[in-house]
Amino acid sequence: xxxxxxxxxxxxxxxxxxxxxxxxxxxxxxxxxxxxxxxxxxxxxxxxxxxxxxxxxxxxxxxxxxxxxxxx
Amino acid sequence: xxxxxxxxxxxxxxxxxxxxxxxxxxxxxxxxxxxxxxxxxxxxxxxxxxxxxxxxxxxxxxxxxxxxxxxxxxxxxxxxxxxxxxxxxxxxxxxxxxxxxxxxxxxxxxxxxxxxxxxxxxxxxxxxxxxxxxxxxxxxxxxxxxxxxxxxxxxxxxxxxxxxxxxxxxxxxxxxxxxxxxxxxxxxxxxxxxxxxxxxxxxxxxxxxxxxxxxxxxxxxxxxxxxxxxxxxxxxxxxxxxxxxxxxxxxxxxxxxxxxxxxxxxxxxxxxxxxxxxxxxxxxxxxxxxxxxxxxxxxxxxxxxxxxxxxxxxxxxxxxxxxxxxxxxxxxxxxxxxxxxxxxxxxxxxxxxxxxxxxxxxxxx
Numbered sequence: 124x125x126x127x128x129x130x131x132x133x134x135x136x137x138x139x140x141x142x143x144x145x146x147x148x149x150x151x152x153x154x155x156x157x158x159x160x161x162x163x164x165x166x167x168x169x170x171x172x173x174x175x176x177x178x179x180x181x182x183x184x185x186x187x188x189x190x191x192x193x194x195x
Numbered sequence: 196x197x198x199x200x201x202x203x204x205x206x207x208x209x210x211x212x213x214x215x216x217x218x219x220x221x222x223x224x225x226x227x228x229x230x231x232x233x234x235x236x237x238x239x240x241x242x243x244x245x246x247x248x249x250x251x252x253x254x255x256x257x258x259x260x261x262x263x264x265x266x267x268x269x270x271x272x273x274x275x276x277x278x279x280x281x282x283x284x285x286x287x288x289x290x291x292x293x294x295x296x297x298x299x300x301x302x303x304x305x306x307x308x309x310x311x312x313x314x315x316x317x318x319x320x321x322x323x324x325x326x327x328x329x330x331x332x333x334x335x336x337x338x339x340x341x342x343x344x345x346x347x348x349x350x351x352x353x354x355x356x357x358x359x360x361x362x363x364x365x366x367x368x369x370x371x372x373x374x375x376x377x378x379x380x381x382x383x384x385x386x387x388x389x390x391x392x393x394x395x396x397x398x399x400x401x402x403x404x405x406x407x408x409x410x411x412x413x414x415x416x417x418x419x420x421x422x423x424x425x426x427x428x429x430x431x432x433x434x435x436x437x438x439x440x441x442x443x444x445x446x447x448x449x450x451x452x453x454x455x456x457x458x459x460x461x462x463x464x465x466x467x468x469x470x471x472x473x474x475x476x477x478x479x480x481x482x483x484x485x486x487x488x489x490x491x492x493x494x495x496x497x498x499x500x501x502x503x504x505x506x507x508x509x510x511x512x513x514x515x516x517x518x519x520x521x522x523x524x525x526x527x528x529x530x531x532x533x534x535x536x537x538x539x540x541x542x543x544x545x546x547x548x549x550x551x552x553x554x555x556x557x558x559x560x
Contacts, residue, residue: 147516169515171516172516
């Protein structure tokens with residue numbers, strides 16, 4: 124999930140969006156962490172202090188999680 | 196924060212600037228260049244060896260299309276009224292009619308010339324290949340048949356040009372306009388042409404050599420002009436100026452070709468440098484990812500120890516300023532903070548407390 128400008132976004136809840144803005148973030152890229160079986164394990168979120176522009180490069184960032192561990 | 200509040204006013208400023216260029220600067224340039232050029236004219240004062248305004252008008256139509264035509268008409272009309280007044284020291288209906296005929300002819304020539312150049316060469320034009328250059332050199336004399344033919348037909352009808360002088364004047368007019376287009380078009384494009392980076396970069400390597408070359412031949416012309424004005428010398432003077440303008444035009448063509456190639460090579464070199472930078476960045480990121488993967492593999496079942504490395508790599512690779520990693524708690528369906536980078540109090544405290552079920556729902560969907 125890519126949010127180019129948190130101030131003009133409606134995808135995130137107000138509380139989360141405000142919190143991220145208070146932390147100085149303007150944009151966020153949230154990448155899901157998937158197990159090898161396709162289960163969602165979590166997310167890696169990176170935040171930028173400037174608005175970002177969606178490009179092929181930042182859309183293509185995927186992190187493949189090794190193993191089959193279940194995180195609890 | 197990006198501020199777009201100046202958008203409409205900038206657009207309006209640009210529109211005003213364009214209107215000023217087309218309706219004030221164009222007629223003014225036409226009159227000034229024309230008056231200077233017509234100092235070299237043959238009697239009765241309408242045909243000159245090099246008529247730069249013809250090139251200015253064609254270039255304006257090439258760059259701005261039909262919007263430039265009123266400016267060309269106005270410039271040509273004012274210029275010819277001025278000339279007519281200079282010759283007779285009075286303004287009569289014949290002089291006004293002559294000015295109208297020439298202005299109309301000049302406008303039609305500019306319209307046809309601009310349209311032909313746009314269709315066959317295209318605009319924005321780089322003039323960086325032989326095809327464009329040959330087309331330009333071929334079209335210039337063809338386009339300039341219009342004004343010479345229609346203007347002199349009109350002047351003959353008004354009995355301003357004797358039948359015996361018609362052919363000589365026609366040739367001089369046609370050559371003058373053609374050479375004017377050959378010389379003025381590259382110079383005008385350096386001033387107002389697109390793409391701007393290419394045409395402005397041609398100031399030093401195209402415009403300056405062309406102006407110097409043309410100035411040299413004008414100086415020779417002026418020097419020869421001081422000699423006794425025999426008929427043979429008059430023809431010689433005309434030939435000097437015509438040869439100078441032709442030489443300047445051809446020099447301009449060659450310089451356009453050279454600078455066009457240089458510009459293209461520079462663009463390619465720039466793309467290459469950008470590719471190199473991108474590849475180097477990608478390589479660095481891949482190495483970082485490999486290091487993280489290796490560490491994760493070494494840790495086996497204890498990947499929590501490597502989470503800091505994972506989030507650090509994610510932040511660096513994506514060019515972000517901070518980041519965090521959350522794991523999904525299957526029991527509660529909420530995301531819980533596992534690692535972070537770049538957060539400090541009080542944001543860190545807030546980050547540790549959030550439980551964003553909405554995000555987990557979206558990811559699961």
